[in-house]
Amino acid sequence: MQRASAITTLVLIASVAFTYAADLSPAVNWSSDDDALPEVLPKKMSGKTDDEIQKALFQAYENQLKVISEYSGHVLDPEFPYGQFKDEMPVTNARTSNSQSDITFYNNNIRGFVGYNKNSINIKWVPNQVVTEIGWKEWNIRGRYTFMNSSFFDQGKYLIKLQDIKYLAGTTLSENTEAYPSTVPKSSISYKNIISSFITSGSLEILKNSDFPNIKHFVEDIVFQQVADRIVKDTHNNITVAIRQAVKPYIIFKNDTDPNFPGVTGKLIVGGVGYSITNTVISGLSNIEQKLKKIAVKMATNTAMADLRMTVHKLDGKFDFKLEESKPVVGKGTFAITRIDVNVSFNMLKPAECKAETAVNQPVVKYGTKISADSEKTLTNAFVENVKSQLNTIVCKTLSQMIKSVK
């Protein structure tokens, strides 16, 4: 999958900001690792037994469904989608010791987070990981220090420059909201070069050497841990946005309400009068629960059948109807459906092989215009049958499109 380049992204921000400040989502620089999708597993595991592939695929797909479910209803979406870096952060005072001397660093401040030269978020499905990589040309750590050993005491200002810094960390893909870490290892940060200068009163030769253990310890253990924790926090919202974008193609109902549910036409049994149902609006589609029941793998026939169960609870909505009597009757219907059950079985290796079966439970349809009981019965039946056949089509279409996106 290709994503907007940095330039497109900037242009997008600039041009969109005027009109739709709310819809900036495509601007996060993310990508999805298609080689890490569940349906790629069988190919990757060639040589393994059907049973082994089956187990791995079940776990991978179940996890993907978990991420899909987290999207449903948008209840876990962040209120403010973007995370922004603050350019600087304070670092706690730190006293560092080696066997010969102590250095205390205080009033420490590190700067340079805003000017990153790379910022990428990569979604890796099967390992259930989101890998975030950010690069910077330079950070500056400034503050004051005291140096002391048995014969010498010195204090002054210091400046430590770090160059070609990289932050590379993985966080879980599923439960991105509830199980997002507050800390990542300090080793998430690495750098190519360090230059330290200590403005001393005397000649403090050892501090010209950036390898001096107290400086290394301060930078690599103390500063990096605090900075890593800060970056993992700052990147959270962008990672959530990236996951929401990556999972979109797999969402069967993108919104809770579908204002364009397809209509249906037919003829009444009695008298053969034509009818139509149009402008159907259905709400409650986010009350969907999806579970993987079974995966059956048979590589010899290129088969990885996934059996899913989907349930949508508490739907309601309305439609317009028309009876083509000699004097046409038009009116509105409202409906409530306790539950819709869908069983679907599809081949993850051949997306055209898909079969869905839908049951509409306890539909109650009310008509705002007086029509005969027979007409009501026919219209209600037509409405329910239409919901069933449309859902069968929508479900299989979404599943096969999701598989097709892999080549």
Ligand SMILES: *[C@@H]1O[C@H](CO)[C@@H](O)[C@H](O)[C@H]1NC(C)=O
């Ligand atoms: C989040 O993404 C926006 C849009 O690309 C970007 O401006 C911002 O710097 C990113 N923030 C972080 C913390 O990566």
Ligand SMILES: *[C@@H]1O[C@H](CO)[C@@H](O)[C@H](O)[C@H]1NC(C)=O
């Ligand atoms: C966007 O991400 C890609 C990798 O996914 C990376 O190569 C590129 O440098 C990133 N662009 C920016 C502006 O961070």
Ligand SMILES: *[C@@H]1O[C@H](CO)[C@@H](O)[C@H](O)[C@H]1NC(C)=O
């Ligand atoms: C204390 O530090 C100073 C400055 O680096 C050094 O010249 C001196 O030899 C050190 N004294 C001892 C006892 O290590």
Ligand SMILES: *[C@@H]1O[C@H](CO)[C@@H](O)[C@H](O)[C@H]1NC(C)=O
């Ligand atoms: C979902 O809702 C959004 C905003 O309310 C709208 O822009 C979008 O077209 C809707 N998508 C579908 C598939 O109805």
Ligand SMILES: *[C@@H]1O[C@H](CO)[C@@H](O)[C@H](O)[C@H]1NC(C)=O
């Ligand atoms: C779905 O499968 C279950 C268990 O096999 C069955 O009880 C139920 O009737 C099926 N529902 C539909 C809509 O086919």
